[in-house]
Each structure stands twice: as C-alpha cells, then as structure tokens.
Amino acid sequence: MDLEFNESCVETKSAIHSWRYRHHFTYKADQGKNIIVQCNLCLPRVNLLSTSKTSTSNLKKHLDRTHLGCEARPDAKRGRKKEEYNGEESGHCQLKKLKAEIMSKCMTQEKIDDLVFNYIVEDCQSFQILEQPGFRKLIMGLTEGLQPMDRVILFSKVDLSFSKMRDELMAKLACVQYVCTTADLWTVGKGRFFGMTCHWIDSGSLERKSAALAFAMMAGRLTYDSVAERIHDIHVAYGIESKVQTTVTDNASPFVNVFKEFMLDATDCNNDIGVFENVGVMLEGEPEQDMLLFLPTIQRCASHTLEQIVTEDFWRAVSQGPMCQLFYTSMSKVYSIWSKCHQLQVGMEVAEEIRKMALFVPAIIRWNVEYCALQKIVSLTERELTELSARLDVPRLQPEEMDFLKEYVTVFHPLAFALELFQAEQKCYLGLVIPTVLSLKNKLSEHKDSSKYFGDVVVTIVRAIDTRFRELFASNEARFATATTPQFRLWWLAASEREDMCSLLATEASQVDPCDMIVVNTSQNISTIKSEDDFFSYGSPKLTSHIQERGVTDEIRKYVDGTGKSLECLQDFPRVKQLFLKYNTTLPSTAPIQRLFSEKGNLATSQRNFLTDDYFERIQLLRYNINVCSVLNC
Known part of the structure; x- marks a missing residue:
C-alpha cells in the first residue's frame, strides 16, 4: 500500500519523501511545521501520528515500539537527538483534537441502535424486521460490521422512551391551566380501539399544542360505565381531570349518551342536533347510577355536523328535486373516470398526458375529498374532457351535465372551505365556528337567486344549518370564545x-x-x-x-x-x-383523533408485529408525540 508523497500533498518537500519506509504511512493533513500521517500497519484501527517535515524520528520511534517485526527496525544503538522532540509536544493537543474529530464521525453501536429505534417507531415498522437477514446485512454493510440491536434491547428502549415521554408530557400539562380532549372508538375486525388526544394553548406564544394520551384496545363488554371509567382514568392519570374544559366527540359517537349520564351538570341534549347511530348496539347495558364518575362537558364536532348536512340534508334535497336525474347521470360518468384512473395505472398516465398534471382521484369516502376531485374534472376543457373519455373508454359528459357540475362546484365552494377550516388543528378554535357558519349561510344565500339548478337545495341547506347549529348559537361558551x-x-x-x-x-x-x-x-x-x-x-x-x-x-x-x-x-x-x-382551548372538531386512527398502518400494526396491547399503545403514543416531547434520540 504505497503512498506517493509529492508536492500536491504538502506545501514543501519533507524528509519523509526520501525515507525508505514511507510506504508504511499515509499522508492526511498539513499542520504548520508538521504533517499528520496515518500508520498503515495499525489498520483497521485509526492511528494518526504527527512528525516534523524535516525529520522522521517520531515515525521511527513508532515503528520501533509498535511494529517490531517490520523491516523498519532502526539501529538500536543510535540514540535519539534532542532536536527530535521539537514540535512534538506543541502539536500533541492538535493531534488529539484531529483524531477525536475523525473518530466522532465513525458510527457507534449506540448510534446505530438509536437510528433503528427511530426508524421502527416513526414508520410503524414490525419488530420482526430486526431478525430479517436482509435488514441485518444492510446495517452491517453500512456500518462496517456493527449489528442492529435484538428485540430484547428494542423492548427495553420502548419502555425507557415511553417512561421519559410520559414524565415530560405530565410536566408540561402541570403548567397548563386549560385543556381540551378528543375521544373516539374505532372498530377493527372484532376489536375496539379507544383513542384520546389532549390539546392546550401555550399562554406565552398562544400556539396550540397537542399530544396523544391513549390508543388502547377495549377488552370485554362495552358499556356506558366502562367507557366513562376509561375517560376518567386517563384524565386522572395525567393529572388534568380538573383542567379539562370539554371533550370533543363525533355527533354519532356513543360518547354522546355516556356524557349525558356522567356529566357533572348533565342536561338533556337537543335531539334535533345531530343524528346518532344505534348506541344500544355499541354500548350494551345500563349505566351504574351509584358510580362516582364525573365527566367534563361534551362538545359536538362541528366538522361532523357539516358532513351530516351534506350526506343527509343535501342528498335528500337533490333526490327529491327536479334535477335528480341530471345529478345521478352526471356523477355516474364522473365516477367512471375515477374508477378507471384508480384501478388502472394507464388511466392516470392518460390523464397526466392530456392535462400535464395529476388528476385527483378520491380514495376516501368524504364529501370534501370528492369535491376537490370534482374541481379537477370541471377544470378540463371540452377538448381535454372528450379526449380523456375516449382514451379511457367511458361515457362522455354532455354540455348540460358539465354546466350542472360547474354550478355545483361554484355554489358549494363555501361549504368545502368551511369544512377545511374546521378540520384544521393548529389555528382552529371554538371561536371560529359561529363566524364560519354565519359566513357560510351568507355565501350560500348569494347563489340562491342566480342558481339555475340548486336554488331549492341552497334553501334546504341553510335551513338545516339553522337547525343543527341552534344549540351552538345558544351556548355562552361558544359566544365567549368568538368574542375573545x-x-x-x-x-x-x-x-x-x-x-x-x-x-x-x-x-x-x-x-x-x-x-x-x-x-x-x-x-x-x-x-x-x-x-x-x-x-x-x-x-x-x-x-x-x-x-x-x-x-x-x-x-x-x-x-x-x-x-x-x-x-x-x-x-x-x-x-x-x-x-x-x-x-x-376547545377544538371545534375531532380531526386530531381521526388522524390518530387513520394514519397508515396504525391499526394493523398490532397483529403484524405480534405485540401485546400495552406495547402497541406505547409505540403509537411515542409516534404521535414526537413533536411535543423529545421521545426519540435523533
């Protein structure tokens, strides 16, 4: 392993250039009157040495003491001159710093373990990946021999990180005066998952902060008192039972009746507000009247209320109106385009080739997602739409149908805008709801007289808004939130x-x-x-x-x-x-808890990783709380 010491390596020619044992060393850096070299005989250990440009005595000393078997053994009788120490002590500190800097860039086992742990938590990866031969070869190849941690170490790191996250979160909540929580139940297969998030506003910066408190499997029989007890226990566990202003739930959630039974100041809810699912099917059994549980007040999800207006009142008005046939024929052709683009990659490529942009295809059954996809369709020119229909082999939209869809997009744009506002989290407050609803009514009413197809539908929707949000407009809490x-x-x-x-x-x-x-x-x-x-x-x-x-x-x-x-x-x-x-502090919607449940792979991870319910919850909470707590090491 010979090294050519030439003028490109150092500014002036040094004594090592003419030294016959120079092939044992590799030039690294120039350091004033000295040069830094690496001993090739010490590899794979990195050993940096400093020697004067005018002398090789320091390098001979190293060969003499460390590598006795090499041909570079100096004459034992030759004594070291005093001049050989010149510059050696002065450059010792700089040599140590340079060596420390190089070693710090090298991967260590601890750093590898932290990176693998972060990868598994952030991307919700299976714990079994640690035992996969391909993954282990990848880590060993990238780190020159270091191996990833085993599952025992991973479980220990999960326990330690979860304990740290919980303590840090409780310390933050201890300094907060007002808190809002969101709660929901999701059914997957035969299991039910209970989730809860917590939200507060920083009193200094007035920024909203969010954290997840629970993501657990609900075992056993689901009753009113078991749900109420779970909510109460979580509030107590984090020390926020006296700070929770409201708990936000979906209108059709079984929590509505739970809060009616266990709320501190329980009042009869207006049955005209919201449409509920069959709660008796989900929550069997009667609540225990002697159970000393007190829950905070409940806040109906404004976003869900608007979605109910679209899915129920809007569809009822359309199906009974004169444009019923036109609506169904137009939407059936639009769904044909979406279906082809969604099922066939060639369909999406055709759409991109024609319009030079991705054609948005709704993958979730939500009205605002469908509305955005419909906007893309009506933005196409007549020529582009005709070509798209022909190449996808779907029925072409007629001019009257296109006019109908364009008016649909124009008239109900305020409704889509309002839904987007309610589903935000960082800058969304309870005080946003009343002005949004009032502005929504005004914007819709502006289109009533000029609308060719949707005049009667607008009247129905405005009437439904008044009915479903009547309780909110009468709420002092909502009025104070808006006024402040x-x-x-x-x-x-x-x-x-x-x-x-x-x-x-x-x-x-x-x-x-x-x-x-x-x-x-x-x-x-x-x-x-x-x-x-x-x-x-x-x-x-x-x-x-x-x-x-x-x-x-x-x-x-x-x-x-x-x-x-x-x-x-x-x-x-x-x-x-x-x-x-x-x-x-109260959020107007349950968007955060919906995101917690709907993130890719969350609910499937438990079975895929063969995790216990406890460890599954810990992984999900660590993942959600990355931004609010320093739960990960990198």
Whole structure:
C-alpha cells in the first residue's frame, strides 16, 4: 500500500519523501511545521501520528515500539537527538483534537441502535424486521460490521422512551391551566380501539399544542360505565381531570349518551342536533347510577355536523328535486373516470398526458375529498374532457351535465372551505365556528337567486344549518370564545346585541384571577389573512394602544373597538387573553383523533408485529408525540 508523497500533498518537500519506509504511512493533513500521517500497519484501527517535515524520528520511534517485526527496525544503538522532540509536544493537543474529530464521525453501536429505534417507531415498522437477514446485512454493510440491536434491547428502549415521554408530557400539562380532549372508538375486525388526544394553548406564544394520551384496545363488554371509567382514568392519570374544559366527540359517537349520564351538570341534549347511530348496539347495558364518575362537558364536532348536512340534508334535497336525474347521470360518468384512473395505472398516465398534471382521484369516502376531485374534472376543457373519455373508454359528459357540475362546484365552494377550516388543528378554535357558519349561510344565500339548478337545495341547506347549529348559537361558551378571538370580536352580532355582549364579557372578565394575568408590552402585529379575508370580510384593521392597568369595563371596551386580527394583540388585554385561553382551548372538531386512527398502518400494526396491547399503545403514543416531547434520540 504505497503512498506517493509529492508536492500536491504538502506545501514543501519533507524528509519523509526520501525515507525508505514511507510506504508504511499515509499522508492526511498539513499542520504548520508538521504533517499528520496515518500508520498503515495499525489498520483497521485509526492511528494518526504527527512528525516534523524535516525529520522522521517520531515515525521511527513508532515503528520501533509498535511494529517490531517490520523491516523498519532502526539501529538500536543510535540514540535519539534532542532536536527530535521539537514540535512534538506543541502539536500533541492538535493531534488529539484531529483524531477525536475523525473518530466522532465513525458510527457507534449506540448510534446505530438509536437510528433503528427511530426508524421502527416513526414508520410503524414490525419488530420482526430486526431478525430479517436482509435488514441485518444492510446495517452491517453500512456500518462496517456493527449489528442492529435484538428485540430484547428494542423492548427495553420502548419502555425507557415511553417512561421519559410520559414524565415530560405530565410536566408540561402541570403548567397548563386549560385543556381540551378528543375521544373516539374505532372498530377493527372484532376489536375496539379507544383513542384520546389532549390539546392546550401555550399562554406565552398562544400556539396550540397537542399530544396523544391513549390508543388502547377495549377488552370485554362495552358499556356506558366502562367507557366513562376509561375517560376518567386517563384524565386522572395525567393529572388534568380538573383542567379539562370539554371533550370533543363525533355527533354519532356513543360518547354522546355516556356524557349525558356522567356529566357533572348533565342536561338533556337537543335531539334535533345531530343524528346518532344505534348506541344500544355499541354500548350494551345500563349505566351504574351509584358510580362516582364525573365527566367534563361534551362538545359536538362541528366538522361532523357539516358532513351530516351534506350526506343527509343535501342528498335528500337533490333526490327529491327536479334535477335528480341530471345529478345521478352526471356523477355516474364522473365516477367512471375515477374508477378507471384508480384501478388502472394507464388511466392516470392518460390523464397526466392530456392535462400535464395529476388528476385527483378520491380514495376516501368524504364529501370534501370528492369535491376537490370534482374541481379537477370541471377544470378540463371540452377538448381535454372528450379526449380523456375516449382514451379511457367511458361515457362522455354532455354540455348540460358539465354546466350542472360547474354550478355545483361554484355554489358549494363555501361549504368545502368551511369544512377545511374546521378540520384544521393548529389555528382552529371554538371561536371560529359561529363566524364560519354565519359566513357560510351568507355565501350560500348569494347563489340562491342566480342558481339555475340548486336554488331549492341552497334553501334546504341553510335551513338545516339553522337547525343543527341552534344549540351552538345558544351556548355562552361558544359566544365567549368568538368574542375573545381578535379576528372576529363582535362583528358577527347584530348592533342591538353588542352592548349586552360587552356587559357579559365584562362580568366574565371580572371573575378572572389577577394572579393569572401577565401584561406583556409588545408592538402590535397586524397579520394579513389572505385566504380567510375573502371568507370573513369586515373593516380594515387599526392599531390599538398599549395598556398597563385599567378597569375591566375600560379594557373590554377598548378591546371591542379594536380591529387587529393577530392573536398578538391579546397581550395588551390580559383579562381578554385569559378568557381566550379558557374558551378557545376547545377544538371545534375531532380531526386530531381521526388522524390518530387513520394514519397508515396504525391499526394493523398490532397483529403484524405480534405485540401485546400495552406495547402497541406505547409505540403509537411515542409516534404521535414526537413533536411535543423529545421521545426519540435523533
């Protein structure tokens, strides 16, 4: 393994160039008056040596002491000159740093274990992959001989990481004043999974934080009291039973009746709001009346309510209207296109070739997903649509049918926009629901008179919105949440009602604990909300003055008169900020728990990995809480 020491390696020719034993060393770096070389006889161990450019004595010393069998044995009688130590001690520290830097880049067993653990948790991989020969060869080849951990070590790392995640999450929740949870039950095969997520707003940054609390198999008979006990136990386990403002569930969820029985202030729910499934089939048995369980109030999912309006009221109006036949013929042809593109790769390639873009094909049975796919269809020109139908061998849409679908997309665009708002998580609050519903009604009504096909359908949908959201509009919690959201304030109320709402806000703000208020003097930041400004339109924003200490009524009045949309302006109104945290911690929909259940591979992982219910839950919680807790090592 010969090395050519030439002028390209070092700035000036050194003594090692003419040394007959230079082939035992490899040049690495230039270091002032010295050079750094690696001993080839010490491989595979990395051994870096420093020697003067004008002397090879240090290298001869290494060969003499370490490699006695090589031909480079120096004359034993020859003594070392004092000059050989020149520069050796001065470059010792730099040599150690360079060696440490090179070694730090090398893979270690601990780092390999951490990377494999992260890969299994983040991608929900089977634990059995650790025993697959191909995976083990891959790791050994990439790491020059290091082996992946076995399943025993993996289980230990899961236990340790879960314990760390749980402690960190409980510490975060201990510092939070208000919390909202979402809960749901999913049935897969013969098993039922119970899931719960937790949400809060950081009092400093006003950013929403989310975490998963449970993802467990519900064993045994499913009854009202068993579900209530599971919810209560999770709240107690994380120390949030007194902080939970509401628990958000689907309208058709069995939790609706559970909360009616065990809610602290149980009231009869309006049967006109929402349509429920057969709860008796899912939850058998009567609740135990002497069970000392108290659950927080329940919040109906606004997104699910809108979906019910589409799937029930809309379809009922369409099927009974004069455009019934036109609607079914148009949609059947659209479904034919989707079916061909979904089943055959050639169909998707044809669509991309014609339009030079991917044709969106709905894979989930949800109205807003179907609406987005329909938008793609109506965006095609007549020539493109004719060519697409011919190449896919599907019936072609007639001009009247295209006009019908275009009006459908135009008229119900506000409904799709509202659903997207409700299904958000980071910037979605309970205070968003009332303004969204009011704006939705106005946008739909604008199309009533000009609509050729959907005039009667719009009237039916507006009537259904009034019926299904009646309870929400009567809720003081929802009204306070809207009033304390700077983007809306009181513009959604009639002028005659604003004075009364100011009085209610002042009364509610007067009950705020002064110890909870932190006045932060920050410059007003008026944000521009481009897409939502087209949906929520009101006066131009103006700056509000900073406040130090003022009376409750004065603070409420100045807040109401302002028009800044950013949450940052709440820093100038400490009492309003506290009310915002209290009422807007609640989410308007169950979108987070739906995402927890619907993520790829979640519910199938338990059987695929042959995991116990306990370890299956731990993996899912570690995976979901990556962003809120430092549960992974890399």
